[in-house]
Amino acid sequence: MSLDQVREKILGIADQVLKYAKDLNIPSTEVFVYNLSSTNLTDNKGKVDSRDGLSLGIGIRAAIGKKIGFASTTGFDKASIKSTLNLAHSIAKTSPENPMFNGFVAETKTSKEGILDPEIPNLDAKDMIEHCKVMGQGFDGSDTRLVSVTYAVNISWGGYALGTSEGCLASSLITTYDANSFVVVTEGGDRKTAGDFVQGREIKSVEGLTTNAMKHGLESLGSKAFGGSEILPTVWKSREAAPFLMFPFVTVLSGSGYVEKQNPWKDKLGEKVCVDEFTLIDDGQNPEYGACRSIDTEGTSKQTTTAIEKGILKTFLFDKMHGEAAELQTTGNAQRGFGFGGGIPFENLPTVGPNQILIKNVGKNLDEQIAEIDKGILITGTPIGLFTANPITGDFSITTNDAFLIEKGEIVNPLKSISIAGNNYETLKNILTIGSDREPSSYPLDAPSMTFKGHTISD
Template identity: 40%
Template sequence: TKGKIKSRDGLVSGIGIQVADNQKVGFASCAGFAEDSIKSTLEQAFKIAKNRPADPRFTGFVEVNQPGKDGELDKGILDHTGEDILSQISDAVKLTEKYDERLIGMTIASNNIWGGHAIANTNGVLEASLNTLNYCYANPVVLDKGERSTAFDVKIGRSVQDIAGVVGSSVDMAMKHLGSVELGESINVPTIWHPLTAGDFLGTVFQAGLNGATVVEKRNPLGEKLNEEIAVKELNLVDDGQDPTKISTTSIDYEGTGRRRTKVIENGVLKSFLFNNYYGKIFGIGSTG
């Protein structure tokens, strides 16, 4: 609300090289694609591998496999310039003028991201994937009779998002928080969570609990629960790397494995963990993409 609007464009590119000398594995990376930098990075990766102990569990890199499909690509993001984003933000700031004096501050941001990644290895894998992304958020501050309240809302997708809607919903949430009172005691009751809060909480839980690496390393309390009921029957969870509307959908993962749809929890029963190539081979099922 102080009228400060900033815009910045940038390009990030680079390459990562992983090498294996028998069962000694090394990795190094560099920014850009200059030939000298790539050669130096390759030499560094070999030096790292040479000085590491052999890993008897390493059996090789990703083999040639069937890639999935990329998600939706929005040409509108490619055509959306920095000036367009500034105009979008400026219009969003004007929306705040309709609120009363209790709204004392607001941070609004919009980001366009487009790019991709490519994988090649000596097993014959040679694939690439493209992606577009836009996310916008708003963080208002309201003050009423000495009571300060804040809120946060965000929209993210593969196409340009509705920043005006984000501004409106975040301010409404901040206003509703005014007048909140403590219960005064600890009680056990059902609660209703905002999707953002629920997503953050469940994402943290599942990211740790479904990590195949921790299962192999025997650091996961769910490691012995495969095909057992671990949640209510209403819970179904799918790792869907092929939903064209989702932000993480790509044709390949960052190792070169084709993305796919994996049932993780079905009717409350744990059906699968999520593995990369290394730990998937150790577990006996390969990468889940």
């Protein structure tokens, strides 16, 4: 089925569900129709696993005034759709009123949909195996320090449609491609892992991924103990700064957290929250990013929002319900299934989530930042524990064995496992340098390399 046929199909189903809802005398209905094909292939030291399939489903919100019910079903068969409508309606009848709810999106208004690669639906497992071969070209698999190498290629294509009884009917399609290579290396009892990846909405070149992963892994061998506990500046490579900053920003920019009084920045609107050079936007309209959609998952057109400008908090991110509850408006940030581990979109209610958060580049590249450090730590791999920070107080403690000691502006040696402790919200005020070298990450936040004033390092 072509992408155009997918669009026609899901819009037709959304329209049909709304007609069923009208026949069932449901006062107000929103239907989310989801159709995504995917194929995944991994080669893990010669052990090949593959999976494909079509995820189909419908999520329905039925409303009676301010009383809402939600039900979902896999598949598109008529009987299941009708029983799901009835179930959502019956839940609405028995639910108490939600005073924040003011109805579903009432008009069709779309924005840029983003790049669609028509070649992605044509890829099959044999093509993906060829991509794995390209990933491994030029890589020395005979190195005795190599324990294992993994190749993975994942593709998906499809989209969703959103319809409401108030008059919204729109769709948004996507194609995705990602490929990654991951190595485990060991030497003299030292064991390290490293990887490299590409991802996007189009088929990407995968050349050199395994070589890069191996190079990084080998550089990390020969690590030495840090020895003690010390407060030191930390320098984060671009891809590592992204996950480090994602958790705090998802928390403090949350409009639902603001309304529900669970956002630690709930009283900071218009106040200085970061250093003057810091500007952050939430970008739902860059056509190369997966977050670029013509509508969000409740039917609002996507947009780009400047949330922090020159260190000042300008706004939170909202879906329709929380935006209106805050006496503001939606920023096109309704997402379904957002969060750790994700979820099946049609089984989830819309909730507030970021599109693609971008921290603007400022001044120095990574080498220049390292050169300015008398003694500090360079973080080169994603630490573990990033998502366990206390969202209210901001306290965090994480560990990594992908770090290097910096002394007198030079990288001295890789380190054995260290812990890094601090406070997320203090960290944002203690930025020493914002880099000039932002790279795409695999998270919904991209950041340039960054240097922070002081974290507690110990082992």
